[in-house]
Amino acid sequence: MNAAGIQPVTRGVERPAHDARRGKCSTAASVGGELRSVRGRSPAGASLARAGTGGDQRRLSVEQRRDRLGPYHGRVLPTRGYGGNVTDNRAPQSFEVRTYGCQMNVHDSERISGVLEEAGYVRSSGEGTADLVVFNTCAVRENADNRLYGNLGRLRSAKQENPGMQIAVGGCLAQKDRGEIVRRAPWVDAVFGTHNLGSLPTLLERARHNEEAEVEILESLDKFPSTLPARRESAYSGWVSVSVGCNNTCTFCIVPALRGKEKDRRPGDVLAEVGALASEGVLEVTLLGQNVNAYGVEFGDRYAFGKLLRSCGDIEGLERVRFTSPHPRDFTDDVISAMAETPNVCPQLHMPLQSGSDRMLKAMRRSYRAERFLGIVDKVRAAMPHAAITTDIIVGFPGETEEDFEATLDVVRRARFASAFTFQYSKRPGTPAAEMEGQLPKEVVQQRYDRLVELQNEISLEANSELVGSEVELLVAEGAGRKNAHTARWSGRARDGRLVHFTPSGEVEDRIRPGDVVRTRVTQAAPHHLLADDGVSEHRRTKAGDHWEVGQRPKTSGVGLGLPTFGAPSAESAASAEQGCGC
Template identity: 70%
Template sequence: MARTYEVRTYGCQMNVHDSERLTGLLEDAGYVAAADGSTPDVVVFNTCAVRENADNKLYGNLGHLAPVKAKTPGMQIAVGGCLAQKDRGEITRKAPWVDVVFGTHNIGSLPALLERARVQEEAQVEILESLEVFPSTLPTRRESAYAAWVSVSVGCNNTCTFCIVPALRGKEMDRRPGDILAEVRALVAEGVSEVTLLGQNVNAYGVEFGDRQAFSKLLRACGEVEGLERVRFTSPHPAEFTDDVIAAMAETANVMPQLHMPLQSGSDRVLRAMRRSYRRERYLGIIDRVRAAMPDAAITTDIIVGFPGETEEDFLQTMEVVAAARFSGAFTFQYSIRPGTPAATMPDQVPADVVGHRYERLVELVNDIAWDENKRLVGRTVELMVAEGEGRKDAATHRLSGRGPDNRLVHFDPVVSTRSTTAGPTTAGPTTAGPTTDGSADTAPIRPGDMVTVEITRAAPHHLVADGGVLAVRRTRSGDAWQARTAAPAAPVVGLGMPKVGAPA
């Protein structure tokens, strides 16, 4: 019988995408996904090292698995990702029941390492210092039938004092534009309607081959891919955010009016200590220009509270920038020491109780602003891409969920409104009415990947609600792809066969 597997993912979108590759590699090697509630033959942890609790979470989970493995002959445990790259042999010292440790640069080695560990009956630790083959050459089993991640680069050339990622992911390496677009076209051919371009500093794309406008050119080129409805990207760096990118966003129909741009701090003094090569004035200037070009753009950010030496005045300057920027949401973090980073040994570490109090004040302000911004959308009509995995709003209402062009999450009533209309045909496929109130079979159900038009009826800080029913449904190729995958969940993995990394000729 085929051996079963489970991949557990922690951290950023890059890790989520890497886990899709790990899944693809395992299925390509003959493994099958473990059924819910069963004990897998192989458990793979794809780890993050950005925050302190990542270590605690990993070793806690490994501890829970130790007695399970002791009772399960042949079970294997593998640890990969950023924490594996950082801790290396430390993992097998702390958790000697781990069979395989692999790093960020050699995820393609996982099946071979598992087999070697099984045959030799000893742990295998393989950590490469640099990338040999761009990960997109590896087989991939995507989590979604309708949306996909596409890496444009790996690594980072910045030296932020709080961040350990450059030490773990290496220097930035860019893919050839033709390879990226070939992957995008292949994904669209499979039914994907939305792609998110990924990079540690995605808008620095092109630095390796000396084209400062490479990223804006890539956005415009994505606009020419027939059948691609939505393009997003994450995460750009403010220091490299140029006006040609804003123009490309505004002028390319399928590039969505959404921007996630980390702020980290609103204090110039703290930004300098962080080695963030921009200041608050530049950051707010970018936001002003984005909103001038795209008035409805939703802007989100990352903010760190309690960086070493942060004073109350510094913190209040961050609050000022948040109030001025009017973010539609923010990922807020309490600073935690990461060994190996310059900030870890800086003087004036802020006491935990002070950090916690500031964090609560920041979260309250962020939520208040996000709620106000969401309230402005009540009464507007928006087209949503129906989502899978973001869940029903609650069992009582049976709402479904979807994302608007600005990436806001909307929970909607799937019943067709009496005001519903039929949209004209599009390249994405024919339109159809949604389900009736009595669930009769003469109308097709709304599927993840389909597009629905709704009117926003209520706002909350982190989502919107549309309880007036669906005004229009557009059945798409992505919905067809989701339906086909659901009917045949064991469909073979697709390897994209991208060439290896390197500057274009």
């Protein structure tokens, strides 16, 4: 086990390759960076084969494969940083990362950007098509595959006009579809999964050298993503993962199959990364995990997440801490106490409900019941009366009856969520729910969905209306309001996560920047936002605002300290985090 707490694994990758000009494709097994002959299946289930015309396949000997690879002989070319040195004998290549899906994907894209910059690529200015376009995909959202292949199709002509351009596909859909991507879109150069973000520059260099697609999908982590550098998207707000993967088996969810079993980072790693962000002026950090409440189980501390929240309270300059997402089954009272007693932990809780029907929760394999969920809500409100509690709800799960749906509406009325992300169930191939009987007609699901949204909007408006006349502290956000350019309003997030559009006045109007902090009074409420049109009573310029003003976004090196301790990181730890030990 290495310093990041990851068990080393034997690497075996499936790498279908193709040359769009010749209409050929092949598959190679790479183990430990070298090609070797394979009988049957490699440790990761890879095979060594070549597909000729008409779909005829034959085994390639090592010698034949080496002849085809030329000077590579199955080895990676000399690299700089985390990938090939793309600046050798040519101008720097520009890149663009397009992200779909959840917050974890957004954070992964920051890692991808950091790895590419480390390898010598430069971020695209946004004018024209970049030399490299990377798609970080989602397999959870409806029509995710259609969206990807549609976008890939639109880039085909751009690549024909610019033969040096490269396209890469990563993320959950890549982990699921693997070689299918290059079969459906032969102009793609590299496909990588959720477990090997750091391999992208090398895959691109191989594809460029061999004029064939490179597909590398690992079945478990190559290295913990936090050991990779990251180019942050925001000057004032940052994501920090506490774990990757998930040990739950919800019948509607494909994430565990694509991201693997839960692996926890050590507390010292997490706190060092949070401290490094705070030292760069970041004011707000969101701790990420598929189930943050299970954090610590892997290293034998069931109460680790509450301790982690308290330790974040000791980090200088860190003003706001959020987290997502907890699972009701693992929610413990010590986390509620830590939230209430740690000043910089925000009074906000996003806890997925999914259904208010115990029968549906059992079918979903959610391992808690409605009363357990409501009990947590009551405890949170008792400790933090003004906390904003939000949730996720699925409507139309297979077998859902009108009685089941009414049970969901009842829980929504009792919980009085500040807001809810509501979803219409749709089949996800590869999940148990996709094979269940009782799939509901679309019109029934739509009708129930509309009723739920109407109820939640009423509750949200009532809750927001209670805030009219109160003062709120806002972290000014960039581009959070679609109508801001027409209304002369700015937007920001209150400590409880609510979106507030505000109108500055006087001299302060020209001095406010995203990343600054303001105080203002709420004048009007809507279901999904608040308005504050009486000007700003306080304005504090921040280091984050300074960085935003000059276009400087934080770049953090990889963190792999492996410290099983709590408390603010020491000076030595912070220094190591900034340098990045990469272990």
